[in-house]
Amino acid sequence: MTSAPLDRRTFLGTAALGSAAIAAGSSARADLADRLDAYQFEVNRPEGEWREMLSNLEFNVLREGGTEPARSHPYWEASEPGVYSCKACDLPLYDSEWKVILPMGWVFFYHSRPTAILTDIDRSGPMTGGTGPAIEAACRRCGSHHGHIVGINNEVIHCINGAGLTFTPSAT
Template sequence: MMIKNLLLGALAIAAISCKSNAQEKSADGETTASNTQDYKVSKTEAEWQSILTPEEFNILREAGTEPPFTSPLNEETSPGTLICAACYAPLYENEHKFKSGTGWPSYDRAIDGAIVLDSDMKIGYKRDEAKCATCGSHLGHIFNDGPEETTGKRHCINGVALDFVPEGQALPELRK
């Protein structure tokens, strides 16, 4: 009887602590990815390696980080759209860019529905990781130290993860 009660208690705890595999919305409206997220563009790691440069693969697929102050996008202020370097999905409008002084391109918001958030504990504390909602590629991180007069958010994004499409130029089709 005691073993049966222990088993039932363990099952109840497991059921309560399990989370759904569906996307969730955070308090500020960002979509949160689950570990079993399905993406519109999905490739094997070998397929990604065959179409991305080694630097793009490291950042986009292995969650690497480019050295600060190395991206030409830091100084890009022309009107246009930033797209995912892996799948070409539109992610950011350059009008929402600001100078953060951190060494990485920074935006106060993404295009609606363009990114999903994930938890990143790689450096010993929790950070909000920004991923492309279309292919799941790592873009960078989101912090709460952005411009207070807009969103208060700082999307700190690796320039290697983005391609710039000037305003008036057609966006490329999604890479399937």
């Protein structure tokens, strides 16, 4: 399912915030563990409990900031109406009406639900590729890493790992 592209004002505002965040990167924390220690999330669990409730891939993505292989999760090309929530704490993050299917093989959304996603500088993520920091997208409730906010085809969109999501179809 595709949505209308971002309007110019929204795009420029988001790009300005992203640029400011990257410029402030020198004072930002260097990795996911530091961020998790520095912020008080509503849902906190010891590592052993996270490992019990998540598969190895889910733990790697959500708790260690990893990335699933492209096209490895069925959500990347799913088009059913519904809500995508955080697999670690069930917070609704994205509505399917904001989803866009791109050939890269991850789950893409034009934006999240209000106050659902926290952003931060990710210096260690796979998206950096030696070109500088990336903007990380994490769950506001539990701090789980979901992916990154990227620029593709002149649009700022959320590139999300399907392994970190659950899907609830819309009632018909």
